[in-house]
Amino acid sequence: MDEQAKKAALRGISYGLYVIGTKVGDDVNAFTGNWVTQTSFVPPLVVIAAKKGTTSCDGIRESGVFSVNVLETGQKDLAFSFFKPVSRVGNKFGEVEFYTQTTGSPILKEALSWFECKVVDVNERGDHVLFVGEVIDAGVHRGGDSMTLKETGLFYGG
Numbered sequence: 653m654d655e656q657a658k659k660a661a662l663r664g665i666s667y668g669l670y671v672i673g674t675k676v677g678d679d680v681n682a683f684t685g686n687w688v689t690q691t692s693f694v695p696p697l698v699v700i701a702a703k704k705g706t707t708s709c710d711g712i713r714e715s716g717v718f719s720v721n722v723l724e725t726g727q728k729d730l731a732f733s734f735f736k737p738v739s740r741v742g743n744k745f746g747e748v749e750f751y752t753q754t755t756g757s758p759i760l761k762e763a764l765s766w767f768e769c770k771v772v773d774v775n776e777r778g779d780h781v782l783f784v785g786e787v788i789d790a791g792v793h794r795g796g797d798s799m800t801l802k803e804t805g806l807f808y809g810g
């Protein structure tokens with residue numbers, strides 16, 4: 653396989669950008685990720701991919717729940733607040749306000765909308781864990797256009 657072609661072709665996939673929250677013991681954590689997609693209407697299923705060895709990945713594995721916060725276009729600062737590992741920077745929430753509802757996973761007040769999932773399947777193949785989540789609660793804070801990975805100028809894929 654042509655490595656450059658593989659990278660370019662995979663980077664051709666269009667993505668949104670989301671803050672994925674989870675419970676870690678009695679605490680909460682979150683990371684910004686683009687590997688998120690819906691995979692079923694009934695029941696409503698989504699898949700996220702969480703990097704093996706991260707606090708978030710372990711947290712989702714242990715708690716069996718996660719939240720997905722849909723960011724608004726332009727919320728670059730909010731997205732960037734959750735890229736760094738909690739193990740290095742400590743609590744990432746700082747001034748970012750959140751609340752919890754059904755699963756205990758953090759819901760960002762500034763997000764456009766959100767949904768919470770319970771993990772119904774786990775696939776360990778590869779360097780990320782694929783968590784299949786059934787959507788068990790959702791809410792909308794306000795209307796607006798969702799953030800895209802493209803507008804950040806970053807890539808996560810290839």
Ligand SMILES: Cc1cc2nc3c(=O)[nH]c(=O)nc-3n(C[C@H](O)[C@H](O)[C@H](O)COP(=O)(O)O)c2cc1C
Pocket residue numbers: 681682683684685686687688701702703704706707708709734735736737738739780806807808
């Ligand atoms: C543009 C971009 C997209 C990312 N998407 C994902 C993703 O979909 N899944 C993932 O596990 N990590 C993704 N990451 C990396 C996580 O944000 C990073 O590993 C984070 O530090 C994990 O947080 P934690 O260590 O507090 O759990 C992405 C990073 C960048 C820069």
